[in-house]
Every structure is written in C-alpha cells, then in structure tokens.
C-alpha cells in the first residue's frame with residue numbers, strides 16, 4: 001500500500017519540523033520523524049541524546065513512544081516518515097526496527113527521506129524480515 005502524495009508530503013513536513021527540535025549535541029546528527037495514525041492524528045519525534053551515550057533515543061522511537069503515551073495502541077498506525085541530512089536517505093537502526101515491528105503492521109509504509117528531497121518508501125516488514133516476536 002502506497003501513500004497518497006499529499007499525505008506523504010504532510011508527514012515529511014512534520015518530520016522535518018521535528019528534526020529542527022532534535023537534541024543531538026554529541027553526534028550533531030539530527031533526525032526527525034512523524035507518525036500518522038489511521039484516524040489522521042500525527043505524532044512527531046526527534047532524537048534525544050545523553051552524555052551517557054547508550055541512553056540516546058532515536059527520532060523514530062520518540063515518535064512511536066509519544067503516540068503510545070497519548071493512548072495509541074498497536075494497529076492504530078498508518079505511516080511513519082523519517083528525515084535526516086544525509087547524502088542518501090535515512091535507514092532506521094535495528095532497535096527502532098524492532099519497536100516498529102512491535103507496534104505497527106508489517107505492511108505499514110515507512111518513508112525515508114533526506115533534506116535534499118530524496119524519498120524512498122518501504123514497509124515495516126521489509127525493514128525487519130524474520131523479526132523476533134513472542135507469538136507462542
């Protein structure tokens with residue numbers, strides 16, 4: 001399932017806005033994310049770093065946790081956009097991919113973009129095939 005152009009443009013604009021709020025004094029690598037619920041509500045996220053480097057939280061997880069903190073549940077999400085200032089497009093880290101698998105459907109579109117306007121569309125399932133789950 002591909003997103004309508006208007007939706008992806010809006011979501012990318014929100015991700016870009018969130019990126020401006022990134023707290024990345026150590027890596028200086030700012031990332032923004034925007035997550036859309038099926039009922040049309042957007043949640044933004046940016047990376048938030050810490051002097052204890054292992055505590056750095058990515059933009060993608062910030063957006064997903066932000067939505068859960070507001071009452072969203074697995075099944076509520078329609079799309080996620082991520083933006084970085086890179087030559088190519090962003091590629092989410094393994095931790096974020098695992099959290100996406102936990103909270104989003106495998107078919108959910110994920111837009112990966114950079115500030116130059118390059119955009120690539122993938123899905124949660126394609127980002128982490130064979131993911132670990134507790135389905136027993």
Ligand SMILES: O=c1ccn([C@H]2C[C@H](O)[C@@H](CO)O2)c(=O)[nH]1
Pocket residue numbers: 024027029030031046047048049056057058059060090091092093096
């Ligand atoms: O997909 C990614 C990859 C990295 N980061 C953050 C984590 C850290 O703050 C900085 C450098 O890794 O970028 C994200 O937010 N999303």
Ligand SMILES: [Zn+2]
Pocket residue numbers: 058059060061092093094095096097
């Ligand atoms: Zn990550």
